[in-house]
Amino acid sequence: MAVDVLGSSVKRTEDPRFITGKGRYLDDIKLQNMAHMAILRSPYAHANIKSIDASAARAMPGVITVITGADIPYNPLPMAWPAGGSSGIQNNVNTPRALATDSVKWTGEGVAAVIAESPEQAVDALDAIVVAWEPLPAVVDAEKATQPGAPQLHENAPNNVVFVWNVGDKAGADAAIESAEVVVKQRIVNQRLIPNPMEVRGDIGLYNPGTEEYTVWMSSQTPHIQRLLLTAFVTGIPEHKVRCISPDVGGAFGTKIFCYADMALVMFASKAIGGRAVKWVESRRESYGSTIHGRDHITYLEIAGTRDGQVTALRVKTYANLGGRLSTIGPGIPTTLYARVLSGPYKFPNVSCEVTGVYTNTTFVDAYRGAGRPEATYVVERAMDLFAAEIGMDPAEVRRRNFIPPDQFPYDNPSGLGTAAGGAKIYIDSGNYEPAMDKALATVGYQDMAARKAEARQRGKYLGVGLSTYIEVCGVAPSKWIGAVGEGWGAAMWESANIKVHLTGKIIATVGTQPQGQGHETTYAQVIAHELGVPMEDVIVQHSDTQGTPFGYGSYGSRTSSVGMTAAIKAAGKIREKARRYAAHMLEANVEDIEVDGANYSVKGSPDKVKTIQEIAFAIDLGFSLPADMEPYLDETAYHDTPNCTWPFGTHIAVVEVDEESGKVDLVRYVAVDDVGKKINPMIVDGQLHGGIAQGVGQALWEGAIYGDDGQLQSGSMLDYALPRAAWFPNLELDETVTPSPVNPLGVKGVGEAGAIASTAAVANAVIDALRPFGIRHLDMPYTAQTVWRAMQGSKGGQA
Amino acid sequence: MGEHISFVVNGTPRQLDVEPRRLLVQALREDLDLTGTHVGCDTSQCGACTVHVDGIAVKSCTMLAVQADGSEVRTIEGMADGDSLHPIQAAFWEKHGLQCGFCTPGMIMTAADLLARNADPSDDEIRHALEGNFCRCTGYQNIVAAVREAARVVRSGGAPVAAQG
Numbered sequence: 001m002a003v004d005v006l007g008s009s010v011k012r013t014e015d016p017r018f019i020t021g022k023g024r025y026l027d028d029i030k031l032q033n034m035a036h037m038a039i040l041r042s043p044y045a046h047a048n049i050k051s052i053d054a055s056a057a058r059a060m061p062g063v064i065t066v067i068t069g070a071d072i073p074y075n076p077l078p079m080a081w082p083a084g085g086s087s088g089i090q091n092n093v094n095t096p097r098a099l100a101t102d103s104v105k106w107t108g109e110g111v112a113a114v115i116a117e118s119p120e121q122a123v124d125a126l127d128a129i130v131v132a133w134e135p136l137p138a139v140v141d142a143e144k145a146t147q148p149g150a151p152q153l154h155e156n157a158p159n160n161v162v163f164v165w166n167v168g169d170k171a172g173a174d175a176a177i178e179s180a181e182v183v184v185k186q187r188i189v190n191q192r193l194i195p196n197p198m199e200v201r202g203d204i205g206l207y208n209p210g211t212e213e214y215t216v217w218m219s220s221q222t223p224h225i226q227r228l229l230l231t232a233f234v235t236g237i238p239e240h241k242v243r244c245i246s247p248d249v250g251g252a253f254g255t256k257i258f259c260y261a262d263m264a265l266v267m268f269a270s271k272a273i274g275g276r277a278v279k280w281v282e283s284r285r286e287s288y289g290s291t292i293h294g295r296d297h298i299t300y301l302e303i304a305g306t307r308d309g310q311v312t313a314l315r316v317k318t319y320a321n322l323g324g325r326l327s328t329i330g331p332g333i334p335t336t337l338y339a340r341v342l343s344g345p346y347k348f349p350n351v352s353c354e355v356t357g358v359y360t361n362t363t364f365v366d367a368y369r370g371a372g373r374p375e376a377t378y379v380v381e382r383a384m385d386l387f388a389a390e391i392g393m394d395p396a397e398v399r400r401r402n403f404i405p406p407d408q409f410p411y412d413n414p415s416g417l418g419t420a421a422g423g424a425k426i427y428i429d430s431g432n433y434e435p436a437m438d439k440a441l442a443t444v445g446y447q448d449m450a451a452r453k454a455e456a457r458q459r460g461k462y463l464g465v466g467l468s469t470y471i472e473v474c475g476v477a478p479s480k481w482i483g484a485v486g487e488g489w490g491a492a493m494w495e496s497a498n499i500k501v502h503l504t505g506k507i508i509a510t511v512g513t514q515p516q517g518q519g520h521e522t523t524y525a526q527v528i529a530h531e532l533g534v535p536m537e538d539v540i541v542q543h544s545d546t547q548g549t550p551f552g553y554g555s556y557g558s559r560t561s562s563v564g565m566t567a568a569i570k571a572a573g574k575i576r577e578k579a580r581r582y583a584a585h586m587l588e589a590n591v592e593d594i595e596v597d598g599a600n601y602s603v604k605g606s607p608d609k610v611k612t613i614q615e616i617a618f619a620i621d622l623g624f625s626l627p628a629d630m631e632p633y634l635d636e637t638a639y640h641d642t643p644n645c646t647w648p649f650g651t652h653i654a655v656v657e658v659d660e661e662s663g664k665v666d667l668v669r670y671v672a673v674d675d676v677g678k679k680i681n682p683m684i685v686d687g688q689l690h691g692g693i694a695q696g697v698g699q700a701l702w703e704g705a706i707y708g709d710d711g712q713l714q715s716g717s718m719l720d721y722a723l724p725r726a727a728w729f730p731n732l733e734l735d736e737t738v739t740p741s742p743v744n745p746l747g748v749k750g751v752g753e754a755g756a757i758a759s760t761a762a763v764a765n766a767v768i769d770a771l772r773p774f775g776i777r778h779l780d781m782p783y784t785a786q787t788v789w790r791a792m793q794g795s796k797g798g799q800a
Numbered sequence: 801m802g803e804h805i806s807f808v809v810n811g812t813p814r815q816l817d818v819e820p821r822r823l824l825v826q827a828l829r830e831d832l833d834l835t836g837t838h839v840g841c842d843t844s845q846c847g848a849c850t851v852h853v854d855g856i857a858v859k860s861c862t863m864l865a866v867q868a869d870g871s872e873v874r875t876i877e878g879m880a881d882g883d884s885l886h887p888i889q890a891a892f893w894e895k896h897g898l899q900c901g902f903c904t905p906g907m908i909m910t911a912a913d914l915l916a917r918n919a920d921p922s923d924d925e926i927r928h929a930l931e932g933n934f935c936r937c938t939g940y941q942n943i944v945a946a947v948r949e950a951a952r953v954v955r956s957g958g959a960p961v962a963a964q965g
Contacts, residue, residue, distance in 0.1 A: 018901025021836015250902030517900030
């Protein structure tokens with residue numbers, strides 16, 4: 001029998017191509033006679049387009065054609081996840097078109113496209129397009145945008161409101177706060193982030209005039225969804241006439257889930273120039289305006305409780321900035337994926353949250369690396385520290401007193417996870433929060449922090465320690481929940497897998513999910529090799545092409561292992577069952593008497609009467625001898641709709657030192673104890689945690705998109721946006737507890753987002769702890785030296 | 801068209817006619833099909849395009865192709881010896897120093913430059929050397945581990961690793 005690779009840190013099978021420069025990303029694809037597209041983007045954050053004159057551009061060297069919005073008969077892009085789903089909540093929807101026609105709502109919205117022989121010629125010709133603009137006043141702050149007198153972006157969205165959505169028990173929370181011993185209030189900002197996968201986005205469109213079929217290569221997490229959206233909603237082209245392919249994807253983190261204008265544009269452009277391929281690749285600066293941003297919440301929180309540390313209510317009002325027009329699932333992020341997990345791992349009796357989605361003259365905001373859950377964790381974890389400070393109790397002890405006890409699962413949380421329609425309840429199904437926290441506290445030496453603070457003071461440093469005890473909802477999602485009234489992503493959320501055991505015993509698995517660096521080619525192969533008892537190198541995992549893979553919803557929301565790989569396990573089970581029936585035929589035995597041990601199918605009591613799965617595959621695939629009721633080939637497809645989400649949790653602890661002189665914050669230790677259930681490949685799990693933590697630390701300490709009041713993106717390039725660098729981190733210390741998920745056979749929960757969800761709050765709480773001697777109880781991120789120094793000076797009565 | 805240049809790329813003499821404005825990275829990717837060198841930004845920040853020019857790590861987006869006339873250029877495609885991986889490549893594989901792989905070629909080229917100057921770098925020295933290379937997937941931790949491992953292997957005279965594992 002082959003060595004069982006499930007659960008071991010095997011090296012990744014995709015790596016040889018990446019470490020030798022043989023990866024094949026979107027921009028590496030060169031098709032015969034390929035033309036190139038460049039997009040003219042608005043220099044204004046808010047303006048009407050009076051006219052566009054492209055005549056001079058059309059005469060430029062190498063220019064094949066110039067396209068404007070008026071040329072394109074396509075619909076606006078779809079918005080697939082309204083706040084509140086079909087519950088009747090008013091969503092005032094405005095989405096981008098392939099190119100803007102009448103007005104632009106942010107700097108970077110596309111208004112014209114040049115198709116030329118070379119990328120350079122296309123870019124050169126952009127300068128020759130003359131647009132008559134009528135600039136309009138802009139607004140970039142979500143709270144200000146809702147105030148009277150603010151510039152109005154859309155006629156159908158008075159006061160720039162996309163929706164107002166409430167969740168939880170408002171009356172209960174109001175009453176609890178009214179009668180509480182202690183109430184703490186705070187306005188907190190979760191600043192806008194620019195995602196920055198290292199590979200920017202791009203597409204290639206290819207129209208075949210003979211068959212009237214389109215092929216679209218796209219750097220995407222969701223090629224199947226894009227085919228559906230581009231055909232059924234945008235272009236009107238029949239779905240079976242379009243093929244979408246994602247080549248190697250150089251990071252995505254949510255940004256490549258969505259339907260973007262450029263995807264439709266390359267399709268239109270290829271047909272417009274007679275079926276030549278058309279490639280578009282955004283520049284990094286362009287990406288900052290043409291690919292979604294993340295976060296950007298302004299939140300008013302109130303936390304109430306008793307002096308002995310029992311929280312009795314959390315009441316929250318959030319303004320969620322969704323940008324100038326809506327991205328594909330923009331409204332779903334600050335609603336379902338945020339407010340429904342706002343109470344985190346805590347047993348709060350009363351929770352209520354009001355979310356106002358807002359249009360501003362900024363790049364659209366959608367799911368980014370954690371998507372709603374980092375924002376929720378930041379709110380509740382800052383709230384816990386504010387509450388602890390107010391009552392003078394240790395933050396770890398306050399958390400301990402409010403955790404959902406392990407004997408109370410499944411737990412129906414008060415912000416409404418359990419309210420999915422049709423009687424289909426969604427619970428937090430499992431958890432055991434204290435052991436993870438205790439492990440993290442012990443590792444970091446929490447008891448010794450007072451001494452360490454004193455020691456740091458000797459060196460001119462203020463040391464702070466911060467906790468984040470988080471949960472996340474991932475493995476999205478049961479279709480019955482996500483499609484229910486009140487949630488309402490306009491699609492199901494199952495996954496699919498097909499497995500074929502070919503004549504030579506080699507196995508090809510095709511899956512509906514789509515990797516972007518997670519190593520799915522390795523981990524699916526580990527799972528399938530385990531299930532079928534074959535060597536891992538005999539399994540190849542194919543993905544990312546709508547032609548040849550079963551429909552799937554793609555990879556995001558930490559769902560591939562729990563949902564997609566369960567589909568693969570089901571398909572392998574079907575393979576095993578058919579192989580068992582055929583083994584009975586080969587061995588002239590009853591099916592009930594066939595025992596399966598790895599790759600060996602033997603007759604009970606006669607271990608010498610045995611056929612391997614490879615022998616079985618050879619015979620059944622040939623089909624020379626088949627029982628009457630059996631079809632040839634080991635070829636099985638399975639679909640899996642998960643009965644519940646998964647619920648990872650853990651405790652992250654950051655230790656920072658703030659320099660007295662400069663205000664510079666150094667992260668000196670980071671301890672993370674995560675419970676992500678069982679692990680398919682622990683090496684890959686740790687790597688994902690490292691990356692997520694780095695993002696969360698980055699948000700707390702350095703990153704942030706900055707707009708001027710005129711709507712110009714001032715952090716408009718990698719020169720101006722503080723991406724974390726290698727030298728800014730200590731070695732991260734990871735540990736685990738293991739509570740298997742009960743909802744899938746692997747017991748896995750997903751780990752793609754955990755690091756990013758937990759870490760921002762841990763670092764923020766550590767910085768505020770360090771600044772406690774200054775009487776500072778809250779400060780908005782990022783904690784740059786300047787921000788911290790000013791705060792320290794301000795509290796001393798000095799000049800900022 | 802434009803300027804004529806001749807240079808040696810991964811050991812092979814190459815001749816190109818390029819526009820004066822053509823960047824070295826474009827010449828490598830577009831004219832020589834060496835697409836392992838990636839473009840991740842437009843401000844010389846990310847380091848994904850790092851190659852060696854006359855033995856020194858250079859961000860190939862900061863250099864015009866014409867400036868490479870007469871130089872020896874080495875790209876990620878020139879690191880392995882046939883099917884035998886360079887020790888840094890092997891260490892990135894062994895230590896899970898990559899996820900999406902997009903920054904990886906630049907990381908490996910920068911690491912090679914470091915190890916040529918410093919055979920036994922500390923973690924701090926590794927992290928400092930990598931400051932010009934962004935990675936958004938790994939949090940850098942396993943990249944640092946990979947470079948440390950590569951240094952160890954090179955110092956101990958370790959054998960190259962076959963690319964087919």
